[in-house]
Amino acid sequence: MSGEQRELNSWVFMVTARAPTNIAVIKYWGKRDEKLILPINDSISVTLDPDHLSATTTVAVSPSFSSDRMWLNGKEVSLGGERYQNCLREIRSRGRDVVDEKSGTLIKKEDWQTLHLHIASHNNFPTAAGLASSAAGFACLVYALAKLMDIEERYAGELSAIARQGSGSACRSLYGGFVKWDMGKERDGSDSIAVQLATEEHWEELVILVAVVSSRQKETSSTTGMRESVETSELLHHRAQEVVPKRIVQMQEAIANHDFASFARITCVDSNQFHAVCLDASPPIFYMNDTSHRIINCIEKWNRFEGTPQVSYTFDAGPNAVICAPSRKVAGLLLQRLLYYFPPDSSKELSSYVIGDTSILGEIGLKSMKDVESLIAPPEFRSQNSSSIHPGEVDYFICTRPGKGPIILRNEDQAFFNNKTGFPFRISET
Amino acid sequence: MSGEQRELNSWVFMVTARAPTNIAVIKYWGKRDEKLILPINDSISVTLDPDHLSATTTVAVSPSFSSDRMWLNGKEVSLGGERYQNCLREIRSRGRDVVDEKSGTLIKKEDWQTLHLHIASHNNFPTAAGLASSAAGFACLVYALAKLMDIEERYAGELSAIARQGSGSACRSLYGGFVKWDMGKERDGSDSIAVQLATEEHWEELVILVAVVSSRQKETSSTTGMRESVETSELLHHRAQEVVPKRIVQMQEAIANHDFASFARITCVDSNQFHAVCLDASPPIFYMNDTSHRIINCIEKWNRFEGTPQVSYTFDAGPNAVICAPSRKVAGLLLQRLLYYFPPDSSKELSSYVIGDTSILGEIGLKSMKDVESLIAPPEFRSQNSSSIHPGEVDYFICTRPGKGPIILRNEDQAFFNNKTGFPFRISET
Numbered sequence: 001m002s003g004e005q006r007e008l009n010s011w012v013f014m015v016t017a018r019a020p021t022n023i024a025v026i027k028y029w030g031k032r033d034e035k036l037i038l039p040i041n042d043s044i045s046v047t048l049d050p051d052h053l054s055a056t057t058t059v060a061v062s063p064s065f066s067s068d069r070m071w072l073n074g075k076e077v078s079l080g081g082e083r084y085q086n087c088l089r090e091i092r093s094r095g096r097d098v099v100d101e102k103s104g105t106l107i108k109k110e111d112w113q114t115l116h117l118h119i120a121s122h123n124n125f126p127t128a129a130g131l132a133s134s135a136a137g138f139a140c141l142v143y144a145l146a147k148l149m150d151i152e153e154r155y156a157g158e159l160s161a162i163a164r165q166g167s168g169s170a171c172r173s174l175y176g177g178f179v180k181w182d183m184g185k186e187r188d189g190s191d192s193i194a195v196q197l198a199t200e201e202h203w204e205e206l207v208i209l210v211a212v213v214s215s216r217q218k219e220t221s222s223t224t225g226m227r228e229s230v231e232t233s234e235l236l237h238h239r240a241q242e243v244v245p246k247r248i249v250q251m252q253e254a255i256a257n258h259d260f261a262s263f264a265r266i267t268c269v270d271s272n273q274f275h276a277v278c279l280d281a282s283p284p285i286f287y288m289n290d291t292s293h294r295i296i297n298c299i300e301k302w303n304r305f306e307g308t309p310q311v312s313y314t315f316d317a318g319p320n321a322v323i324c325a326p327s328r329k330v331a332g333l334l335l336q337r338l339l340y341y342f343p344p345d346s347s348k349e350l351s352s353y354v355i356g357d358t359s360i361l362g363e364i365g366l367k368s369m370k371d372v373e374s375l376i377a378p379p380e381f382r383s384q385n386s387s388s389i390h391p392g393e394v395d396y397f398i399c400t401r402p403g404k405g406p407i408i409l410r411n412e413d414q415a416f417f418n419n420k421t422g423f424p425f426r427i428s429e430t
Numbered sequence: 431m432s433g434e435q436r437e438l439n440s441w442v443f444m445v446t447a448r449a450p451t452n453i454a455v456i457k458y459w460g461k462r463d464e465k466l467i468l469p470i471n472d473s474i475s476v477t478l479d480p481d482h483l484s485a486t487t488t489v490a491v492s493p494s495f496s497s498d499r500m501w502l503n504g505k506e507v508s509l510g511g512e513r514y515q516n517c518l519r520e521i522r523s524r525g526r527d528v529v530d531e532k533s534g535t536l537i538k539k540e541d542w543q544t545l546h547l548h549i550a551s552h553n554n555f556p557t558a559a560g561l562a563s564s565a566a567g568f569a570c571l572v573y574a575l576a577k578l579m580d581i582e583e584r585y586a587g588e589l590s591a592i593a594r595q596g597s598g599s600a601c602r603s604l605y606g607g608f609v610k611w612d613m614g615k616e617r618d619g620s621d622s623i624a625v626q627l628a629t630e631e632h633w634e635e636l637v638i639l640v641a642v643v644s645s646r647q648k649e650t651s652s653t654t655g656m657r658e659s660v661e662t663s664e665l666l667h668h669r670a671q672e673v674v675p676k677r678i679v680q681m682q683e684a685i686a687n688h689d690f691a692s693f694a695r696i697t698c699v700d701s702n703q704f705h706a707v708c709l710d711a712s713p714p715i716f717y718m719n720d721t722s723h724r725i726i727n728c729i730e731k732w733n734r735f736e737g738t739p740q741v742s743y744t745f746d747a748g749p750n751a752v753i754c755a756p757s758r759k760v761a762g763l764l765l766q767r768l769l770y771y772f773p774p775d776s777s778k779e780l781s782s783y784v785i786g787d788t789s790i791l792g793e794i795g796l797k798s799m800k801d802v803e804s805l806i807a808p809p810e811f812r813s814q815n816s817s818s819i820h821p822g823e824v825d826y827f828i829c830t831r832p833g834k835g836p837i838i839l840r841n842e843d844q845a846f847f848n849n850k851t852g853f854p855f856r857i858s859e860t
Contacts, residue, residue: 232699235706238668269662269712276665276710282695283730284702286723293716300713 010064012422019140019406027274041244049403055136065116095149120416138166139173157193176404207331213319222317260326264312271314305380332364345392356399440494442852449570449836457704471674479833485566495546525579550846568596569603587623606834637761643749652747690756694742701744735810762794786829
């Protein structure tokens with residue numbers, strides 16, 4: 001450790017938090033203010049179980065730090081971007097006097113403006129999977145810093161309004177269960193906040209399956225895609241103004257009433273409409289690929305065969321499907337179908353092909369790849385030929401469920417920094 | 431030949447016609463009347479050169495025929511469908527007295543109601559290619575029957591209104607060059623007719639390249655897709671009412687002024703918006719596949735690199751691209767790019783991979799597959815790696831141009847029926 005990194009008799013305060021990712025069921029697509037990240041419509045999301053999809057972040061403060069620094073998945077990254085700067089500025093301005101009871105050390109609220117911060121964040125899922133990690137990341141950063149600086153919300157949702165300025169959808173990751181992001185009306189964005197509609201226990205039977213789809217195509221970032229859609233799509237504004245407000249009301253009712261058929265119907269049409277407005281942008285944006293289309297066709301076919309929605313699907317700015325089933329039983333039927341249509345490449349083990357809460361596999365009698373290979377065509381599929389089986393098109397599946405909001409991890413073992421130095425235990429070479 | 435097929439001293443009158451196919455640059459998508467095939471918006475198309483993409487149809491009448499019969503590409507097909515019946519009824523009701531000068535045979539106008547017809551139609555392009563053949567087919571049928579029955583239009587576009595009842599876009603195939611289909615206002619559809627905006631000579635520099643894309647997926651028929659879009663898409667009506675009327679005006683101006691940049695811009699955004707509303711339908715409809723997306727990305731990248739549209743693209747209800755270039759020179763640059771990105775499978779000859787008017791190949795120095803293999807990456811593409819080359823994804827290319835409307839083929843050799851019997855020379859076993 002170099003001398004510049006640590007002064008003698010210095011102190012380090014740390015907080016470690018974990019925050020979930022979330023999946024929108026009514027999509028956020030389009031900003032009315034690029035800088036404050038204010039959306040053109042309300043959105044609704046389901047928070048995903050942090051055991052399977054979350055960010056864990058340690059934030060540290062010390063007079064020995066010479067600058068704000070951040071490590072993401074072990075690699076130092078720049079904090080110079082406007083979005084990080086906006087979050088850090090907003091959160092620092094709300095810092096309060098903090099006293100360490102053990103040492104008696106006092107940080108005065110004005111000290112937050114000059115003390116430097118160290119931030120280390122890790123995702124518990126592969127970043128290459130194209131699963132929105134920025135939502136969990138910014139929610140976790142804001143939540144951890146608020147604890148570190150002993151910030152209390154002056155109004156409900158204040159922290160979500162700060163996380164929103166890091167990544168729009170991050171505001172929804174500050175709550176568990178079912179969350180609405182109110183677009184708000186104020187020009188300063190103070191009312192563009194997340195509100196919890198229901199906790200994860202409210203509808204705990206739901207099972208969520210993420211299909212991580214193989215993709216070699218470089219995708220348009222969601223920031224760029226969103227801006228280009230707002231600027232060029234003639235359909236986007238009609239969606240935001242005329243279509244979404246009705247769907248928000250219907251979705252809130254569906255969630256309140258555990259009305260899975262309505263929940264599924266609205267989730268699917270809203271995902272498709274989001275991708276439709278992307279296609280209506282100029283140049284057009286394609287986030288779904290042929291595999292995504294095949295997953296949709298498989299689900300639509302099943303849903304029509306049964307006469308009522310069995311499961312819902314939704315796709316964010318990428319080819320991965322997030323599929324929701326109303327119960328473990330239906331999730332088992334879903335998994336059988338998906339593994340039948342989309343078996344892994346021959347080299348893969350079942351244990352690396354289906355991850356997360358894999359207890360459903362046991363319930364449907366799938367213990368190894370041999371069992372997967374013995375799966376028979378589902379009834380809605382029997383009239384078709386086998387050319388509709390697509391090995392290797394899905395990288396892997398994650399079984400999860402609605403989950404809780406951010407939490408503080410009190411066990412110091414879970415921190416990413418040495419509590420004496422405030423530096424990562426091992427700094428990766430970049 | 432069996433006795434029932436021919437009476438002694440009987441006569442056969444025949445007419446053979448050829449009609450072009452057309453590609454919409456402002457799309458027709460959605461009917462306000464399913465039976466009369468009345469659209470919810472105007473559309474504009476370019477007629478394609480019948481030398482490369484057309485239907486040829488022989489119609490025959492004889493007192494020896496015992497029923498209306500039709501052979502499509504050599505195979506007998508049913509005429510029982512409502513669309514055929516509507517066309518036949520409408521055209522028969524307009525038949526006039528016809529005298530054969532040679533034999534003195536008279537067909538009185540009321541005889542058309544009872545005399546039976548034989549129809550044989552062939553396309554000069556593979557039907558498996560998924561290129562709209564119904565437009566050329568119904569235009570050709572109506573045109574040939576009108577000649578046979580000596581029908582004169584009581585108002586301009588009357589025949590197009592009949593062809594429209596066979597297949598909506600068929601009305602546009604009754605004219606060459608650039609054609610507008612006025613949606614009309616009348617409930618009986620009498621003013622829902624095609625109007626020629628300009629002849630093919632008006633903008634004869636245009637070159638059109640069709641990329642026939644390999645596809646194993648079964649597609650939603652356009653009739654079904656259109657109905658489901660009207661019933662379920664919340665964006666379609668906004669498109670038809672608010673977006674298309676402006677584009678129609680802009681496109682007419684672009685064509686009148688040979689303004690290729692505007693022509694290309696509107697063509698591309700309108701194709702994408704049509705596919706966007708299909709995606710907004712429930713269940714969603716996907717006509718484009720990953721190859722279609724890659725063709726779009728390739729063209730969009732080139733157009734942006736040059737700062738102004740070099741070529742336009744448009745896709746109908748399938749994955750095939752129809753690409754338009756403003757000159758032979760630009761068409762050559764386009765073909766170099768497409769053959770670089772989408773080379774054929776190794777087994778294919780250049781002469782079967784690029785068909786139609788292949789003279790451009792010579793102008794750009796491509797004489798064999800060896801020359802194709804030596805193509806270098808275009809400048810807008812040099813920063814990328816070679817994984818963006820996709821052999822075998824395109825089945826073949828057709829080089830064509832804007833073309834003329836239907837014509838009568840006076841040479842009896844071109845008829846598909848024996849002029850004594852009115853039956854096909856060879857009847858395929860079905």
